Every structure is written in C-alpha cells, then in structure tokens.
Amino acid sequence: MREWWRDAVIYQIYPRSFQDDNGDGIGDLRGIARRLPYVAGLGVDCIWLSPIFMSPQKDMGYDISDYMAIDPLFGTMADFDDLIATAHDLGLKVITDQVLSHTSDQHEWFRQSRQNRDNPKADWYVWADPLPDGSPPTNWHSHFGGPAWEFDPQRGQYYLHNFLAAQPDLNFHNPDVVDAILETCKFWLDRGLDGFRLDTVNYYVHDAQLRSNPPAQTAPQVMATDLYGMQDNIYNKSRPENLDFLKKLRLLTNQYDDIMMVGEVGEGGQKAIRLMGEYTEGDTHLHMAYSFAMLGPEFTPEHLRNCIEGFQQGAPGGHPSWSFSNHDVPRHVTRWADHAVSPNDLARLTCAMLMAFEGTIGIYQGEELGQTETVLTYDELTDPPALRYWPGIKGRDGCRTPMVWEHDQPNAGFSDGTPWLPVKDPQKTCAVDLSEADKGSTLHFYRDAIAFRKENPALTIGKTAFLNLAAPLLGFTRHCAAQRITCVFNMSKDPQTLSLSGPATIVGPHHARLEDASLVLPGNGFAYLSHDGELVLSA
Incomplete structure (x- = not known):
C-alpha cells in the first residue's frame, strides 16, 4: 500500500501566531485545536507544528530546555493530547519540529556539562580548548553572526554553537547523546505523533578533528554580515557520519506504523539537492527531505527545473518535499513580487505549480490566503539576527506575524490581548472571513487546487x-x-x-x-x- 506521505499536502502551523485562546498575545495549543476544522477544510493531509517544547524562547522555541515537556506558553500535555485527538478525528496527521542538533543553554544536560571537564555529561556537548593565542578552536562562523564558538570561563573551554550562543551544539560522536536523543523521539511517538520535521538535519555531526573551513569555492554574493556564506562549510555540517545517526532514527520509527520523517537540509544550490537525495535514498534514512532551494529569491523556469531534475537524476530512489514559503524566509508572494501581475495572481500561479510538482507539498499558514510579508519597524522586532544586524538584515518576523481570521475583530481575531507581533492593516485584507465570502479568492483557489491534485492520479503518482x-x-x-x-x-x-x-x-x-x-x-x-x-x- 502506498504510504500516506508520498503525495501529501502538509500545512505548517507556527504556534505562536496561529490562534491565541488565553489572551496572552501568543498562540496556544487550544487555539490551534479550535481552528483545526478550517485546516482540515483545505483538504490537506497533515499539520506540522513548529516547536512547542519547554524553552527560554531565545530563538522562539528552537532553543529547547526540556525535550519531553510542553512549554506553558502553549498549554499543557493534556492540551497536546487533545490536539492530537482532534486532528486525528478530522483525518489529519500531526508532526512536530524536533530540534536535535542543539539545545538551550538552560537544558539540564548543558548545566551539568559546563560544570567541569570530568562530570558524567562533560562530553555531551562540543567542547574544545582555545588555540595558543586564546582564539577559538576553528574559524567556523555562526549563522546568527560572529564565531560559532563561545568561551565558557567555568570550564576554561569554548563550546560550539551553530546558531545563538544560547544554543550549544550536542556532541553526536558520543553514543550516550545519541541514545538520549532517540529516547526523546520515542516519547513523542508513544504519545501518538505521526512523525517529525527534523530541524537542521545536516548539522548533527561536526568534524571530530575540528578542521577549519576553507574559503567559499565561488565568491559569495552575500552581504558583509553573512560571514557564514564566505566559507565552504564542509567541516561544521553535512558530515558523512550524519547518515549513521539517521539510520538509527529510522530504525526507531520503523517500530511504529505509518510514521514519516522529513528533514530540513540547510544547504544552498545543487549541494542541497544532492543531500536531499542522499538523505532519502532507499529505506534506511529519512522518508523525505526539503531544502531552501525553492525558498530563495530565484524564480525562473530554469531554476525550478534544475531543482526537480537534479533530484530525479541524483536520487532516483529518494523522495522530495517542495515548498515556497515557511517560517524562516520572506513570504513568496512578496519575495517574487517583481514577477507578479498582482499578489493574488502570483499566489494562484505558485499554488498551481506546487500542486503539480511530484513529491510531497508543504504550505505555510496564511499562504492559502495570499498573505504578504509584514513590514515592521525596528522596535517591533523579536528575531535575533534582525536585532543584531538591522537594517542590513530584516529577519524572519515579517513572515511570522499572526494569522488573520476576522477582519473587523481586534487583532483580526487572533488574540484579545496584545499580540507578540503586530497585526497590520495590509494583512487584515487577506482575513479568512473576507476570503470565505469571495468565491474568487486565493483561499477558494487553494481548496480547488488541492482537491484537483488529489482527484488526478497523474498529479499524485505520475512521473x-x-x-x-x-x-x-x-x-x-x-x-x-x-x-x-x-x-x-x-x-x-x-x-x-x-x-x-x-x-x-x-x-x-x-x-x-x-x-x-x-x-x-x-x-x-x-x-x-x-x-x-x-x-x-x-x-
């Protein structure tokens, strides 16, 4: 029997911004559960929840301090169980983000690890001595700016962080770390999850020899703040040993029925397509993977064809997942506006394209409304890279502003309180109630296009x-x-x-x-x- 995920349409929910039911201005699990009939009505097969686990929220939940607890911001474990039950009753699968490459510096594992060099968890994170001149062990850069190493005076060593300094990287060369991570994944599968979206899936394993990266092979077309792009990042990510961990994770999921894992491959260009293939080839690694190949500024027939054909040719036994928007990039209706007759014309065109692509399709909340990027001022920002590098980097807040439900309600029906990010008038024009009333709206188009995809085997199983x-x-x-x-x-x-x-x-x-x-x-x-x-x- 063909697995449910092979031609599925997955709807990403960013919990902070979907529906706030307790009035604190931040979306929650009860709010999501209340709005699930709307999601099911789109005709999608599955929802993906961005992180809902215990976290100091330095990176909006991608800094986890307890893998097996729900953050009170979003509700309780009972609320989570109710959401799973409601989704399943509506015929929706549920997957959650699993952020396995790093934790919060507030995680108990890291608290113990940093105490000294001989405690039981001393080797659970990536620690290294300074070079003789006191500088970091390698030249690796952090995605969020500055070196990927932070000096900890308590241990007298540096620790690795590919993102914020508050997000130390776990040491996947340590089998105890691997076992502990697998146990956290098992915990959620036992609670009824249908799978995982694996954040930064190619970052798990670092080079054990701590070799410095060479310069980028081609001159990067990046701003001076993007030091990361100025290196060929061959030692700090995408290591071949990564596949060993993925095999162990697949063995775990194979113990359950109908589980799916989709990995986020953090690479650009054809390297991303190649890794998508490597990570999904056969039945021993991920079920599918996606990259940022279609999440960037390039919008040409040649580029899209190269992405799809590159995957076909490089991984004939693999399985891709394609999307145009998510919580990390500007909304595509705005990102590709130079190619648009109007935002709605572009929204319909890109929806029709996605629903015709071979593989699994992802859509991001509000995309089905033709939602545009929100323009924010500096004082409205929450995203760490934007706060550090404004105005050179605008950050990710513009695509994360709250869902708009009823145009004439406070905060467009998202919250009775003050939203964590503002709801602005241009976004309210796409509200669900207005879109429902307009039979020619982008919302109705998405429903029709999803239904058409499902009704035609050429678009689901066809080559x-x-x-x-x-x-x-x-x-x-x-x-x-x-x-x-x-x-x-x-x-x-x-x-x-x-x-x-x-x-x-x-x-x-x-x-x-x-x-x-x-x-x-x-x-x-x-x-x-x-x-x-x-x-x-x-x-």
Missing part, C-alpha cells in the same frame, strides 16, 4: 517529464498508466501564446484559454491540459 520551453515558461507532463496531464506556467507579467500539436482540454483550476490550436496564457497564467498521447507545445 515528471519536462518540456523544452523557453523562459518565462515552465512546462512538464505528469503521466501514469491511467492519465496524462501537461502543466504549463507563465512565470512573468507578459502574456504568452503556445501552439499545440494536437487536441487538448483545459482541466481544473486555470488562468488561460484555448483559441483554435493555441494556448493563450495571460501574465502569471497557467493551465493543466488533459490529452491522449504526446502533445508538443511550441512558441
């Missing part, structure tokens, strides 16, 4: 064959034994016309028309074409 179309057109055929659908997308503002070699019918959601033997695509136009046999499209 992909690209058409050789010139930019700005992207085209490919999805085909299986039962069906053949050709998908064509105009990734520009300018109208395009293609000649067809034979008869075809436009099916499903579309923004195009057939005239005689031609397909006419307005700016940001798209169409799914049903046809028998081969169909050639030409300019």
Whole structure:
C-alpha cells in the first residue's frame, strides 16, 4: 500500500501566531485545536507544528530546555493530547519540529556539562580548548553572526554553537547523546505523533578533528554580515557520519506504523539537492527531505527545473518535499513580487505549480490566503539576527506575524490581548472571513487546487517529464498508466501564446484559454491540459 506521505499536502502551523485562546498575545495549543476544522477544510493531509517544547524562547522555541515537556506558553500535555485527538478525528496527521542538533543553554544536560571537564555529561556537548593565542578552536562562523564558538570561563573551554550562543551544539560522536536523543523521539511517538520535521538535519555531526573551513569555492554574493556564506562549510555540517545517526532514527520509527520523517537540509544550490537525495535514498534514512532551494529569491523556469531534475537524476530512489514559503524566509508572494501581475495572481500561479510538482507539498499558514510579508519597524522586532544586524538584515518576523481570521475583530481575531507581533492593516485584507465570502479568492483557489491534485492520479503518482520551453515558461507532463496531464506556467507579467500539436482540454483550476490550436496564457497564467498521447507545445 502506498504510504500516506508520498503525495501529501502538509500545512505548517507556527504556534505562536496561529490562534491565541488565553489572551496572552501568543498562540496556544487550544487555539490551534479550535481552528483545526478550517485546516482540515483545505483538504490537506497533515499539520506540522513548529516547536512547542519547554524553552527560554531565545530563538522562539528552537532553543529547547526540556525535550519531553510542553512549554506553558502553549498549554499543557493534556492540551497536546487533545490536539492530537482532534486532528486525528478530522483525518489529519500531526508532526512536530524536533530540534536535535542543539539545545538551550538552560537544558539540564548543558548545566551539568559546563560544570567541569570530568562530570558524567562533560562530553555531551562540543567542547574544545582555545588555540595558543586564546582564539577559538576553528574559524567556523555562526549563522546568527560572529564565531560559532563561545568561551565558557567555568570550564576554561569554548563550546560550539551553530546558531545563538544560547544554543550549544550536542556532541553526536558520543553514543550516550545519541541514545538520549532517540529516547526523546520515542516519547513523542508513544504519545501518538505521526512523525517529525527534523530541524537542521545536516548539522548533527561536526568534524571530530575540528578542521577549519576553507574559503567559499565561488565568491559569495552575500552581504558583509553573512560571514557564514564566505566559507565552504564542509567541516561544521553535512558530515558523512550524519547518515549513521539517521539510520538509527529510522530504525526507531520503523517500530511504529505509518510514521514519516522529513528533514530540513540547510544547504544552498545543487549541494542541497544532492543531500536531499542522499538523505532519502532507499529505506534506511529519512522518508523525505526539503531544502531552501525553492525558498530563495530565484524564480525562473530554469531554476525550478534544475531543482526537480537534479533530484530525479541524483536520487532516483529518494523522495522530495517542495515548498515556497515557511517560517524562516520572506513570504513568496512578496519575495517574487517583481514577477507578479498582482499578489493574488502570483499566489494562484505558485499554488498551481506546487500542486503539480511530484513529491510531497508543504504550505505555510496564511499562504492559502495570499498573505504578504509584514513590514515592521525596528522596535517591533523579536528575531535575533534582525536585532543584531538591522537594517542590513530584516529577519524572519515579517513572515511570522499572526494569522488573520476576522477582519473587523481586534487583532483580526487572533488574540484579545496584545499580540507578540503586530497585526497590520495590509494583512487584515487577506482575513479568512473576507476570503470565505469571495468565491474568487486565493483561499477558494487553494481548496480547488488541492482537491484537483488529489482527484488526478497523474498529479499524485505520475512521473515528471519536462518540456523544452523557453523562459518565462515552465512546462512538464505528469503521466501514469491511467492519465496524462501537461502543466504549463507563465512565470512573468507578459502574456504568452503556445501552439499545440494536437487536441487538448483545459482541466481544473486555470488562468488561460484555448483559441483554435493555441494556448493563450495571460501574465502569471497557467493551465493543466488533459490529452491522449504526446502533445508538443511550441512558441
């Protein structure tokens, strides 16, 4: 039987910003549970919850101080159990973020580890002596700025942190750490989770020899603040030993029915696509992986084709997951605005594209409303990189502002209190109630497009064959034994016309028309074409 996740649509919920039911301005588990009928009504298969575990919230929950406790900000363990039950009753699977590469510096493991060099957990984190001149052990940089090493005077050593200094990296070369991490994962599987989204999945293992990274192989097109991008990060992440841990994690999940793991591969370009393949090849590692390859500024047919074909060719036995937005990048309707006739036109185009891609699809809360990035002032920020490097780096707060439910309610129905991030008027125009009332809204389009994907086996189990179309057109055929659908997308503002070699019918959601033997695509136009046999499209 085909596993549920192979052609699933996964809906990411950022708990802080979805629904606040206790009035403290921060979303919570009860709020999420109350809104789940809306999510189920989209036709998605699964929800992914960003971290809800005990945390000082230095990095909004990605700094965990207790892997097996719910943070009171979000509710109780009983609230979590109720959410799982509600989701399952609605036919939704539930996965949560597992942040395994690092903990909070407030975690009991780290409190013990930093006491001295001979305690039982002394080697649970990555510690190293200073170089003779007192400088850090390697030249590695932190993603959030500055060196990836923090000196701890209590131990007289540096510890590794790939992100904030308050997020020390665990030492996965220590088998006791591996066993402890696996135990935390088992805890949540036993409570009924359907799987995990594994944060920074290629960061678990560091180079045991602590070798410094060489310069980037090509001159990085980055700002001076992005020191990380100026190195070829071959020793601080994506180590081959990483696969050994993934095998152990897969053995754990194989003890349960219908579990899925999707890993976030923190790499760019074709290296990301290659790692996606390595991490999902066969049945001994992850079930699937995604990267930031489609989460950046590049929006061209060539780029998207290279991502998909690169995965097909590099990992014929692997399984990909594709998305255009998440909690770490500017919303794609804003990010790709230069290519848009209007935000809603771009939102519909990109939705139609995602629902035609082979693999598993991820959408981020508010994306289905055509939500845009929120413009914030410095005093409204909470994101550590933005606070440190403003205005050179705008940070991630703009994509994390609260969900908008009822446009005429305080804070658009998100909270009766003061929201942790503001709800602004441009975002309220996308509110769920307004979108529900407008049958031509992006929300209704997403529902129709998700339903169309599920109703057509070519789009769920079909293989992909690209058409050789010139930019700005992207085209490919999805085909299986039962069906053949050709998908064509105009990734520009300018109208395009293609000649067809034979008869075809436009099916499903579309923004195009057939005239005689031609397909006419307005700016940001798209169409799914049903046809028998081969169909050639030409300019």
